[in-house]
Amino acid sequence: MKLTVVGGGSTYTPELVDGFARLRDTLPVEELVLMDPAQDRLELVGGLARRIFARQDHTGRITTTSNLDEAVNGADAVLLQLRVGGQAARLQDETWPLECGCVGQETTGAGGLAKALRTVPVVLDIADRVRRTNPRAWIIDFTNPVGIVTRALLQAGHKAVGLCNVAIGLQRKFAALLSAAPSDIHLDHVGLNHLTWETAVRLGGPEGEDVLPKLLGEHGERIAADLRLPRPLLDTLGVVPSYYLRYYYAHDEVVRELRTKPSRAAEVAAMESELLALYADPALDEKPELLGKRGGAFYSEAAVDLAAALLGGGGTPYQAVNTYNRGTLPFLPDDAVIEVQAAVGAQGATPLPVHPVDPLYAGLMAGVTAYEHLALEAALHGGRERVFRALLSHPLIGQYAYAETLTDRLIAHNREHLAWA
Incomplete structure (x- = not known):
């Protein structure tokens, strides 16, 4: 292979x-x-x-x-x-x-x-x-x-x-909290990439017992702290959102934070320099501890499972992947790309049936799906108007004055990478 x-x-x-x-x-x-x-x-x-x-x-x-x-x-x-x-x-x-x-x-x-x-x-x-x-x-x-x-x-x-490694990261976290083997934890993982919710945590497989209420009851404070969201919000939602939902649920708070601390990009750039210096040591023959801070936790396990399943060699039977919707979420177009649990094999990924989705999440998914459609149009065909339309449609932007200014700045900062600019 x-x-x-x-x-x-x-x-x-x-x-x-x-x-x-x-x-x-x-x-x-x-x-x-x-x-x-x-x-x-x-x-x-x-x-x-x-x-x-x-x-x-x-x-x-x-x-x-x-x-x-x-x-x-x-x-x-x-x-x-x-x-x-x-x-x-x-x-x-x-x-x-x-x-x-x-x-x-x-x-x-x-x-x-x-x-x-x-x-x-x-x-x-x-x-x-x-x-x-x-x-x-x-x-x-x-x-x-x-x-x-x-x-x-x-x-x-x-x-x-x-x-994406968000689902496998949460699976491993929940398994540790429940003192269970990761293979025994099946997530009802639903949404779009970086816009997902765990609506159930099941023991033993897709039809297993849902222990999410127990998980939130016994470990809600720790889960909320990891997500940097208030515990009462999780209790109200009754689900576990991915940490990317904080950009939506606490947008202004996040903006204030980001304006007062070094950017993640600057931190990663410094970390990469240190990592490359470590990699140059001929005595190093294992991944260094510092790499754990770089991001991408459990990326390798997810990649191995997915590649093995696609190539017919094994892997876990159900995996959270990004693939065509094809009616799985009836409120989204068939050609939307969703992130859900799927049966993966040599034929590709077939999404598992999804329980009805609360309008609270379905509405945001629909809005971001519309943005992703417009974003892809801009990426494929270029043009200032397409960039503006994508930005105006994004739930984190949505105001024409912001979209106008952001369009100009995006083009100015990325001109060397945009063939049409």
Whole structure:
């Protein structure tokens, strides 16, 4: 089995490689190709990746290359984890929206739109080259904004599934709180990428006992603290929202916070420099503790499970993924990309039936789905008017004066990445 990671020079990659090494019985990788245009980073990450495999007695071969066609040739699956514009672009995404009084974040709001506009054309070019070289390969997208990028891939006819680590992170957290094995915890996970709610926590599978009321009753304070939302709100909702919902439920509070502390992008950039220095040490043969602070917790386990299921080798039977709606949520278009539990196999991802969704969540999902449609139109076809329409439709923006100013700033800060600007 050959797997290719596009964006293999990311500091995330050792987390992924560690998972491939530990879980080789689930996903027997014979060749792992790390592809990245940043040759200096790629060599550092590739060296550590080989040492991780060696330490864990993995017999698979790890190669590095900056040639995309060479990297994807013959691959069974291609995992996308790229960041167009690097951390410098992320810093801009987190900065200029704040100047207008809106959340500055890399996956939602105006910053998220900027990232989508930079990313979608690049990802589609990569996917076209994968299809020309190896049309049978699956594309697993971990590149944000996952929902919009996955929709672009599916709309273009690619064999693609989107992946996020929010659900698996909550599953592991709940399992620890309940003193249960993670495999015994099934989440009723519903929504869009970075806009999800856990409406039930079931023991034993999709039809198991719902222990969410018990979980909130016994551990509500801790869960609320982790989400940085008030406990009474969770009691009122009766569900566990993802931490991204704080941008909606406490928007103004978040804006005030972000204006008074260093940006996450600046923190990550400093962390990446330190990580790359660690990776350069030839004695290091395991992922360093610092990597746990970089983000992407349990990313490797989720990626292994998904790749194994798509390639017919195993994995868990039900996984939270991003795929076409196709009637699963009747209040959304069939071609909307939703994030729900699905049965995953060689044929792709088939969403499991979802219990009726409270209008409180359905309304927000519908609004963000409309935004994602307009965002994809802007990413595919360009133009100031399309950018403005997407921003005006976003629930975190919604005012024409904000949308006008944000449109101009988005274009000004991203001109080098926008072919039409």
